[in-house]
Amino acid sequence: xxxxxxxxxxxxxxxxxxxxxxxxxxxxxxxxxxxxxxxxxxxxxxxxxxxxxxxxxxxxxxxxxxxxxxxxxxxxxxxxxxxxxxxxxxxxxxxxxxxxxxxxxxxxxxxxxxxxxxxxxxxxxxxxxxxxxxxxxxxxxxxxxxxxxxxxxxxxxxxxxxxxxxxxxxxxxxxxxxxxxxxxxxxxxxxxxxxxxxxxxxxxxxxxxxxxxxxxxxxxxxxxxxxxxxxxxxxxxxxxxxxxxxxxxxxxxxxxxxxxx
Amino acid sequence: xxxxxxxxxxxxxxxxxxxxxxxxxxxxxxxxxxxxxxxxxxxxxxxxxxxxxxxxxxxxxxxxxxxxxxxxxxxxxxxxxxxxxxxxxxxxxxxxxxxxxxxxxxxxxxxxxxxxxxxxxxxxxxxxxxxxxxxxxxxxxxxxxxxxxxxxxxxxxxxxxxxxxxxxxxxxxxxxxxxxxxxxxxxxxxxxxxxxxxxxxxxxxxxxxxxxxxxxxxxxxxxxxxxxxxxxxxxxxxxxxxxxxxxxxxxxxxxxxxxxxxxxxx
Numbered sequence: 001x002x003x004x005x006x007x008x009x010x011x012x013x014x015x016x017x018x019x020x021x022x023x024x025x026x027x028x029x030x031x032x033x034x035x036x037x038x039x040x041x042x043x044x045x046x047x048x049x050x051x052x053x054x055x056x057x058x059x060x061x062x063x064x065x066x067x068x069x070x071x072x073x074x075x076x077x078x079x080x081x082x083x084x085x086x087x088x089x090x091x092x093x094x095x096x097x098x099x100x101x102x103x104x105x106x107x108x109x110x111x112x113x114x115x116x117x118x119x120x121x122x123x124x125x126x127x128x129x130x131x132x133x134x135x136x137x138x139x140x141x142x143x144x145x146x147x148x149x150x151x152x153x154x155x156x157x158x159x160x161x162x163x164x165x166x167x168x169x170x171x172x173x174x175x176x177x178x179x180x181x182x183x184x185x186x187x188x189x190x191x192x193x194x195x196x197x198x199x200x201x202x203x204x205x206x207x208x209x210x211x212x213x214x215x216x217x218x219x220x221x222x223x224x225x226x227x228x229x230x231x232x233x234x235x236x237x238x239x240x241x242x243x244x245x246x247x248x249x250x251x252x253x254x255x256x257x258x259x260x261x
Numbered sequence: 262x263x264x265x266x267x268x269x270x271x272x273x274x275x276x277x278x279x280x281x282x283x284x285x286x287x288x289x290x291x292x293x294x295x296x297x298x299x300x301x302x303x304x305x306x307x308x309x310x311x312x313x314x315x316x317x318x319x320x321x322x323x324x325x326x327x328x329x330x331x332x333x334x335x336x337x338x339x340x341x342x343x344x345x346x347x348x349x350x351x352x353x354x355x356x357x358x359x360x361x362x363x364x365x366x367x368x369x370x371x372x373x374x375x376x377x378x379x380x381x382x383x384x385x386x387x388x389x390x391x392x393x394x395x396x397x398x399x400x401x402x403x404x405x406x407x408x409x410x411x412x413x414x415x416x417x418x419x420x421x422x423x424x425x426x427x428x429x430x431x432x433x434x435x436x437x438x439x440x441x442x443x444x445x446x447x448x449x450x451x452x453x454x455x456x457x458x459x460x461x462x463x464x465x466x467x468x469x470x471x472x473x474x475x476x477x478x479x480x481x482x483x484x485x486x487x488x489x490x491x492x493x494x495x496x497x498x499x500x501x502x503x504x505x506x507x508x509x510x511x512x513x514x515x516x517x518x519x520x521x522x523x524x525x526x527x
Binding site: 034037053105128 | 318417437440450451455
């Protein structure tokens with residue numbers, strides 16, 4: 001009724017397991033030739049995936065994981081002791097619909113020796129495509145015997161993703177739904193010259209405020225400091241604890257107690 | 262009439278490009294996207310095809326808990342069509358793939374079987390090519406990629422891959438339907454995931470315990486008992502989970518053990 005779903009000649013052949021199985025399925029895909037299988041009957045992938053895995057579908061437990069708040073900024077060292085560089089800070093919540101499907105996601109993904117990507121939007125999309133870019137960077141460095149520039153890598157990334165335009169991929173680097181709050185903090189407190197301590201606490205503070213006001217963000221705050229020479233990963237800090245820390249810092253009582261003066 | 266003409270006419274009806282160029286551009290883009298999605302040559306039969314649904318939600322839930330040298334995987338054995346109709350009471354949703362890798366799935370059983378077959382074939386090929394068994398980390402990455410390769414026509418499953426890694430430690434990898442992978446100490450998937458995970462958060466992760474409460478170490482006995490309790494709880498309150506629990510216990514250096522327990526009879 002729906003037309004052929006498998007090739008005619010494939011129907012009666014049986015493999016050693018006694019069942020039909022596409023032998024090409026176990027071949028590792030050749031890059032450049034691999035195409036993602038689309039739904040049959042000329043269905044649009046975006047609409048199809050939305051219909052069966054989207055918020056209105058019947059499968060509430062099978063929604064894709066989404067990530068949210070990530071940020072990064074560049075700063076110059078304030079004193080001799082500081083190194084400067086880039087601070088990348090992220091939260092760690094992955095939500096599937098309204099359900100928090102993970103509270104310990106690592107959203108800072110390695111792209112190369114001196115590059116990271118942060119993931120917001122579709123978590124699987126980000127993981128997969130960052131791996132693809134990672135592979136490209138490694139191959140580039142082996143081939144050209146020089147490190148790949150960030151702009152080259154990001155151009156490659158953009159080009160790859162553009163190929164899937166309109167098919168519903170959702171990869172956002174360095175933003176997300178909590179970014180508005182994070183931007184608020186960054187815009188207020190950002191200075192071009194900062195000490196390392198200050199910069200890291202600014203990154204954490206921006207993430208903390210984003211997680212406080214955005215239900216889609218939360219968990220722990222992971223942080224990476226990229227210096228001109230190396231990349232330092234810092235262990236996650238619980239944002240709930242950060243909130244109390246920062247409240248102490250500005251001398252604010254957590255509970256609002258109206259006083260009669 | 263071509264797409265372009267159609268879109269242009271639609272647009273021209275609404276906007277004056279001279280005075281509102283932005284609005285006109287926006288209208289053009291929406292009209293064009295609309296025309297592309299639903300071209301007017303699409304017959305009734307084609308529209309009917311658009312609603313084609315290859316999936317069926319077959320319910321059930323599954324969870325896995327990793328310990329120092331073991332991993333406990335559990336799932337219920339009920340298969341339902343939609344939400345209500347029980348079609349099978351003794352389905353195996355846990356698939357031991359090798360001595361130290363166990364795949365467990367919830368969702369569409371057809372896709373689960375296909376996934377199992379794919380992984381089994383890969384493991385077989387790996388054994389043939391490298392003369393050693395695949396480690397659970399490798400298999401986990403492999404599954405993630407294979408899930409993502411079906412990005413636009415995904416498997417309708419919530420998968421968990423569990424096993425003993427090369428250091429002899431328990432490992433649990435959780436996935437979303439398109440292969441967002443994460444290694445966790447415990448995980449659950451399927452219809453009762455929102456019930457199982459908070460329980461495990463409390464009892465295994467000790468996240469929600471109040472301060473000063475006793476936090477017993479996770480032994481194999483405790484893990485099995487907890488998982489059994491978790492499923493008993495779910496069977497009380499979740500309709501697509503029930504009939505019996507299938508437990509698979511993998512211990513470092515020991516063969517995989519199966520255990521079955523009856524759940525409520527309703």
